[in-house]
Amino acid sequence: MFDNLSDKLDSALHVLKGHGQITEVNVAETLKEVRRALVDADVNYKIAKEFTNTVKEKALGQNVLTALKPGQLMVKLVKDELTELMGGEAAGVNLSGNPSVILMSGLQGSGKTTFSGKLANYLKNKKTKKPLLVACDVYRPAAINQLHVVGEQIGVEVFSDEGNQDPVAISKAAIAHAKENGHNVVIIDTAGRLAVDEAMMTEISNIHTAIEPHETLFVVDSMTGQDAVNTAKAFNDRLNFDGVILTKLDGDTRGGAAISIKSVVNKPIKFIGTGEKMDAIDVFYPSRMADRILGMGDVVSLVERAQEQYDEEEARKLQKKIAKNAFGFDDFLKQLQQIKKMGSMKDLLGMIPGAGKMLKDVDIDDDAFKGIEAIIHSMTPDERSTPKIINSSRKKRIAKGSGTSVQEVNQLLKQFNQMGKMMKMMQGGGGRQMMNMMKG
Ligand code: GDP
Secondary structure: OOHHHHHHHHHHHHHHHOOOOOOHHHHHHHHHHHHHHHHHOOOOHHHHHHHHHHHHHHHHHHHHHOOOOHHHHHHHHHHHHHHHHOOOOOOOOOOOOOOEEEEEEOOOOOOHHHHHHHHHHHHHOOOOOOEEEEEEOOOOHHHHHHHHHHHHHHOOOEEOOOOOOOHHHHHHHHHHHHHHOOOOEEEEEEOOOOOOOHHHHHHHHHHHHHHOOOEEEEEEEHHHOHHHHHHHHHHHHHHOOOEEEEEOOOOOOOOHHHHHHHHHHOOOEEEEEOOOOOOOEEEOOHHHHHHHHOOOOOHHHHHHHHHHHOOHHHHHHHHHHHHOOOOOHHHHHHHHHHHHHOOOHHHHHHOOOOHHHHOOOOOOOOOOHHHHHHHHHOOOHHHHHOHHHOOHHHHHHHHHHHOOOHHHHHHHHHHHHHHHHHHHHHHHHHHHHHHHHHHO
């Protein structure tokens, strides 16, 4: 996501790293590069200019007041401003009605049908919601069919009325059907065109006026750059929609749409689509997105994923073991298995600050742990709990048993020892010290 922009911003901000002080000259130089990076990423020139002007004012104003180094300060200012530009806080969807009616709008191919399915699935997984999907594309039987396929896949009912050419009538019938059948959310997928045209705009605004949805969402393909922003403006002028859905952020997008859209239509981005599958949906958090754009990783998402796997009881046991110096290879193996449950290695490492960029072109094998696991499996229980006893003849036996070399066994033992030391440090109140080290 946004690799190019991240690279360019990184090198722009690097200019200041060597300087001890912020001056008008080095700020101007840095921000010129930042602006160029934004424009190259398809951010509207005016927005990019306003952006760098704001950052400049803040940078020069704060110069004396901060203990941060100029490079760090600038990264912070750029990050804060990017966050602000993308909307500040995360925005939710209005689900206050019974049923809550959500109207989807956007061009054909933007990902409306896919996103309708993703949102239905997302809400259904919240247990308290029973969504109904509604097919209102009266021109393309294939689109109706596509929604039925999606609905079947996620186990959500789809309402359609093939042959009926009146989307307003279909929407009303669907809402009545929802009321009768206990659906508390109705998601209406509408017809799109390849470009903004009057007939489509009239049709969607007629539906909008007739059913008065609780939430109107505008779906847009992030790969379309400046066009995305123009389309958003055209739809917003007619519908005054409540929020934007940015799709295909998993693709090779330059990022301009994500950065500019909020300031052009003054509506928040609410969700993003990051793949074709039904679970590739994420709530949009401006601050996390800014972190990603700046190549600072997405530590919060990483922590959230870790928390999903976190077992308090296990963690307590582990802590005791570390305190008693009794952390052995069996525990190590358990930890490895937990990490693996969190997702693909490349995904996880990509969320660590600084790692994303380094790993961009590296092919990370999710089986990388296999060798380590094989070595541990070839150890006796005694060796696992008291690694100290592993002498050179034991090493040879372990290497042979695991199909590895003595060198690899040595390497693992060394890493294991280092990890032990590190854990001790974290426990002994050194946690903050470690965090600071990581922040660099
Ligand atoms: P609609 O015409 O607006 O309903 O668009 P569709 O939902 O049919 O999506 C158009 C194409 O984009 C389909 O091939 C989808 O699988 C694909 N698509 C939709 N959302 C995403 C996304 O977030 N990432 C990727 N990679 N593809 C997507």
